[in-house]
Amino acid sequence: MDPTTSPPCPTTATVRRNPPRRARATPKTTIQSFDLREIPPFPHDDMSSAQTPQPQPDNTSTSLPKSDNENLKVFLRIRPLLPSSPIQAPRVRAKSAWPQNPTKKNTAVAKVSKKKSSTVCLSVNDSQSVTLSAPSGMHESKRIKSETYGGFTHVFSSDSSQIQVYEKMVKPMVEEFLRGRSGMFAALGPSGSGKTHTVFGCPRDPGMVSLALRHIFNESEQHANQASRSFNISIFEIYTERGKAEKLFDLLPDGGELSMQQSTVRGLKEVPIFNAEEAESLIAQAVLKRATAMTNANSQSSRSQCIINIRDAPQKTVNPKSNGAVLTIIDLAGAEREKRTGNQGTRLLESNFINNTLMVFGLCLRSLLEHQKNPKKPLQKHFQSSMLTRYLRDYLEGKKRMALILTAKSGEEDYLDTSYLLRQASPYMQIKYNEVEPSNMVSKKRQYQNSSILDNAILSPLSEHLKRLRVISEHAEQNDEKSVEDRSTSKEDTSTVCRSDASSSVSLKSESDSRVPSERSHIIMQNFAKVIWNLLKQYSSKLKVAELEIESLKGSAGCEKQKYLELETRLNEFKACCICSKGAKVKTDTEDCSSVCLGQPHNWEQEDAFHAQSSLGLVVDQPDEEEPLLGTTCTQLGSENSVREILDVDAGNKELFHAQSSSEPICDWSAEDPTLSPPRSELDYKNLDREVSTSLSELDDHNALEVESGSKTQSETIHTQSSCESKFDQLGEEPIPSTSCTQLDSENSDRKVLMSSSRQRHCNSLEVEVEEESKIPNELLGSSTNYDSLDPLSPKDVSSTITHNLVGDPRGEVGVNNSSKPPKPKRTLLPSSSMLSRDLSTFDLVDESDKLKGNRSARKLATHDPKRSNGSMSLLHLLQSRRSNLRL
Numbered sequence: 109m110d111p112t113t114s115p116p117c118p119t120t121a122t123v124r125r126n127p128p129r130r131a132r133a134t135p136k137t138t139i140q141s142f143d144l145r146e147i148p149p150f151p152h153d154d155m156s157s158a159q160t161p162q163p164q165p166d167n168t169s170t171s172l173p174k175s176d177n178e179n180l181k182v183f184l185r186i187r188p189l190l191p192s193s194p195i196q197a198p199r200v201r202a203k204s205a206w207p208q209n210p211t212k213k214n215t216a217v218a219k220v221s222k223k224k225s226s227t228v229c230l231s232v233n234d235s236q237s238v239t240l241s242a243p244s245g246m247h248e249s250k251r252i253k254s255e256t257y258g259g260f261t262h263v264f265s266s267d268s269s270q271i272q273v274y275e276k277m278v279k280p281m282v283e284e285f286l287r288g289r290s291g292m293f294a295a296l297g298p299s300g301s302g303k304t305h306t307v308f309g310c311p312r313d314p315g316m317v318s319l320a321l322r323h324i325f326n327e328s329e330q331h332a333n334q335a336s337r338s339f340n341i342s343i344f345e346i347y348t349e350r351g352k353a354e355k356l357f358d359l360l361p362d363g364g365e366l367s368m369q370q371s372t373v374r375g376l377k378e379v380p381i382f383n384a385e386e387a388e389s390l391i392a393q394a395v396l397k398r399a400t401a402m403t404n405a406n407s408q409s410s411r412s413q414c415i416i417n418i419r420d421a422p423q424k425t426v427n428p429k430s431n432g433a434v435l436t437i438i439d440l441a442g443a444e445r446e447k448r449t450g451n452q453g454t455r456l457l458e459s460n461f462i463n464n465t466l467m468v469f470g471l472c473l474r475s476l477l478e479h480q481k482n483p484k485k486p487l488q489k490h491f492q493s494s495m496l497t498r499y500l501r502d503y504l505e506g507k508k509r510m511a512l513i514l515t516a517k518s519g520e521e522d523y524l525d526t527s528y529l530l531r532q533a534s535p536y537m538q539i540k541y542n543e544v545e546p547s548n549m550v551s552k553k554r555q556y557q558n559s560s561i562l563d564n565a566i567l568s569p570l571s572e573h574l575k576r577l578r579v580i581s582e583h584a585e586q587n588d589e590k591s592v593e594d595r596s597t598s599k600e601d602t603s604t605v606c607r608s609d610a611s612s613s614v615s616l617k618s619e620s621d622s623r624v625p626s627e628r629s630h631i632i633m634q635n636f637a638k639v640i641w642n643l644l645k646q647y648s649s650k651l652k653v654a655e656l657e658i659e660s661l662k663g664s665a666g667c668e669k670q671k672y673l674e675l676e677t678r679l680n681e682f683k684a685c686c687i688c689s690k691g692a693k694v695k696t697d698t699e700d701c702s703s704v705c706l707g708q709p710h711n712w713e714q715e716d717a718f719h720a721q722s723s724l725g726l727v728v729d730q731p732d733e734e735e736p737l738l739g740t741t742c743t744q745l746g747s748e749n750s751v752r753e754i755l756d757v758d759a760g761n762k763e764l765f766h767a768q769s770s771s772e773p774i775c776d777w778s779a780e781d782p783t784l785s786p787p788r789s790e791l792d793y794k795n796l797d798r799e800v801s802t803s804l805s806e807l808d809d810h811n812a813l814e815v816e817s818g819s820k821t822q823s824e825t826i827h828t829q830s831s832c833e834s835k836f837d838q839l840g841e842e843p844i845p846s847t848s849c850t851q852l853d854s855e856n857s858d859r860k861v862l863m864s865s866s867r868q869r870h871c872n873s874l875e876v877e878v879e880e881e882s883k884i885p886n887e888l889l890g891s892s893t894n895y896d897s898l899d900p901l902s903p904k905d906v907s908s909t910i911t912h913n914l915v916g917d918p919r920g921e922v923g924v925n926n927s928s929k930p931p932k933p934k935r936t937l938l939p940s941s942s943m944l945s946r947d948l949s950t951f952d953l954v955d956e957s958d959k960l961k962g963n964r965s966a967r968k969l970a971t972h973d974p975k976r977s978n979g980s981m982s983l984l985h986l987l988q989s990r991r992s993n994l995r996l
């Protein structure tokens with residue numbers, strides 16, 4: 109008998125611990141209500157801080173380390189050689205048609221066992237490679253040489269313990285699961301290679317599930333902040349009943365048959381677990397319910413794919429670690445060769461089903477590998493061929509991380525199974541997970557073509573980033589609405605939801621929907637915060653620039669304000685000068701100017717200079733203290749100069765008026781508002797002189813007529829004065845009072861009076877004087893001889909007198925018609941000549957005048973006085989006469 113030939117599968121080898129499955133009522137699943145995780149608050153602190161907000165530390169699904177180029181982790185565990193099972197002896201005996209010698213039989217079995225135990229085809233090279241050696245018989249027949257398989261994540265030798273396997277393979281995955289990262293590992297290998305032993309173990313040697321549960325709850329107990337965490341567990345199997353169709357069955361207590369819609373298992377019950385013991389008890393019960401059968405390869409061969417899900421159940425309380433991560437552990441059914449297992453009938457159908465499922469499983473991984481190697485090669489949809497691959501679609505498409513542990517038998521009789529396994533699964537270790545995303549986002553990420561959108565969003569330009577965020581937010585809103593609708597539906601009628609399997613799937617779907625948007629929203633908010641942060645930095649820089657501009661503008665405004673204040677101060681000073689000038693003019697009637705002017709010796713050269721300067725209007729630029737003095741002095745000096753000209757040159761009244769007019773506007777202008785009346789130009793003064801000359805010529809004509817007609821009335825004299833005023837009114841200037849003209853004229857006439865030795869005492873005597881003056885040549889009388897102007901009345905009195913005379917003038921058409929002209933403004937300014945006469949009236953010239961009176965040789969004295977000219981002497985005589993009038 110060929111020892112390598114497997115005995116036929118015994119027909120009574122299938123063991124089914126669970127009763128025959130019938131259609132049963134769908135158990136009422138405990139619907140877990142999961143609220144949306146609170147979206148983390150907007151990172152105000154990060155935005156207000158000086159540094160750009162950084163991703164929050166780990167322990168959250170959103171802060172998972174970025175996936176590096178990890179390959180699919182493939183572990184290899186070699187099952188130790190076991191002593192031949194007691195089942196194999198009867199099988200050997202059954203195949204023997206002839207009675208055997210017991211001693212011979214025992215010797216033969218002992219030889220086989222010894223040969224199996226001593227001969228191995230698989231040896232461990234190192235922790236990552238093994239060497240598969242073909243049996244000696246195959247070397248000769250098929251020329252098969254030994255093969256080395258390397259690149260495993262880790263190779264567990266036959267003497268490795270469950271703890272070692274857990275530490276190397278499962279513990280990292282569990283830790284990631286506790287950090288919120290889903291994962292899956294599956295045991296893959298031929299039947300009897302130790303998959304179930306590795307996954308579930310036994311009470312004395314617990315498997316990966318038990319160790320993981322203990323690890324999970326130990327971690328939860330150690331960390332106080334994880335005390336509020338809870339986990340749910342679900343176990344189901346995919347099996348085929350009599351090889352007809354795949355079915356799902358819930359292995360938890362009171363579990364029933366399930367259904368699958370796309371990749372979602374409907375009706376699957378999740379049981380909350382609160383400690384490892386409770387969970388292990390549930391696992392033990394599930395294993396007992398699992399379909400197993402005895403085959404030639406395994407006395408308790410699993411006939412189904414068993415899937416265990418440990419899910420981190422989100423709580424109502426905010427727990428960033430509770431994001432619904434799932435740790436999936438799969439115990440696949442072992443591949444079976446018909447020759448090796450000897451299955452027949454139903455077992456054979458089951459074997460075919462198992463092999464087909466494993467083949468689809470392998471095809472999916474191979475397609476993924478080929479797709480990764482050549483992206484142009486489309487990812488084949490092999491997952492649709494079985495429930496297992498449909499359920500594990502995300503893992504098989506490389507969207508979720510998974511790990512494989514290959515279990516192999518090292519005996520020579522297992523060479524083919526091991527060789528097949530290694531050749532099939534060794535390429536899987538080349539599968540890369542470089543675009544793996546958070547696990548619980550994968551289901552929804554199928555809607556988006558680009559699986560690395562979030563990673564790219566961080567690195568992409570701002571515009572594209574915003575676009576993608578907008579798209580993601582739209583989808584998130586849709587998902588949120590969908591989840592809200594689902595939750596509302598589940599809350600409205602719980603019984604309706606529990607009535608069918610679809611209700612459970614809806615609840616699970618809603619749970620996943622509720623998780624995905626929250627995480628996506630969190631990521632969106634983080635990215636949005638970054639965008640806002642950048643914008644705020646830009647605005648901050650702009651604000652700083654604007655503040656600098658404001659500061660500069662403030663500085664310039666301060667300078668302008670200071671300039672304005674200086675100008676205002678100068679303006680006020682200028683106004684004060686003008687006001688002071690006015691006040692000084694009023695005061696000069698009695699005090700200051702007279703004393704100052706007369707207190708100083710007359711320097712005709714300086715006076716001429718002042719006169720010229722005043723003609724140019726430069727008097728206003730003089731210091732304040734001198735302003736009133738200069739105003740008066742210039743006028744006075746001008747008058748004196750005019751008198752001197754009259755006396756010395758005898759140039760007639762025109763020159764006198766010319767000299768007077770050249771000084772009068774200065775005084776008038778100085779009395780006006782300097783801001784409104786600019787200084788006159790020489791052209792103005794020339795025009796004014798021209799006008800005055802014209803009026804003087806008229807006046808001369810008129811006086812000539814008066815002399816000829818012999819009418820010497822006072823009204824006519826006043827008429828002459830009014831004519832002179834009217835001319836100034838026509839110029840639009842301040843009317844020069846008649847005294848300004850008549851005073852000087854009176855001075856001129858005074859000289860005549862002195863020559864005739866006739867002295868006037870009062871106004872009534874003026875007419876007589878005029879009659880006497882009629883004998884004087886017209887040249888000297890051209891300026892008229894109104895001695896009323898010599899009356900030291902105030903200007904108001906003079907004006908009133910003039911007005912009174914004008915009213916009584918029968919020739920009103922010649923004089924000023926007050927009825928036709930607007931009333932003249934009240935005269936507030938005194939003409940320079942009047943001021944001069946007033947000022948001089950206060951001078952103490954008694955002694956000199958007395959001398960002049962009593963001494964007829966006054967002129968001689970005057971000539972001896974180097975400081976006084978003839979004009980000044982005549983002016984003094986005039987003043988003396990005025991003073992005598994005042995005394996009268």
Ligand SMILES: Nc1ncnc2c1ncn2[C@@H]1O[C@H](COP(=O)(O)OP(=O)(O)OP(=O)(O)O)[C@@H](O)[C@H]1O
Binds near residue numbers: 443
């Ligand atoms: N590492 C091991 N140490 C000791 N015994 C082991 C080991 N692995 C497997 N065994 C034993 O080998 C036998 C078969 O193992 P197991 O049932 O786990 O195989 P299997 O791969 O699950 O087969 P199947 O696919 O048919 O279910 C069991 O009796 C188990 O106790």
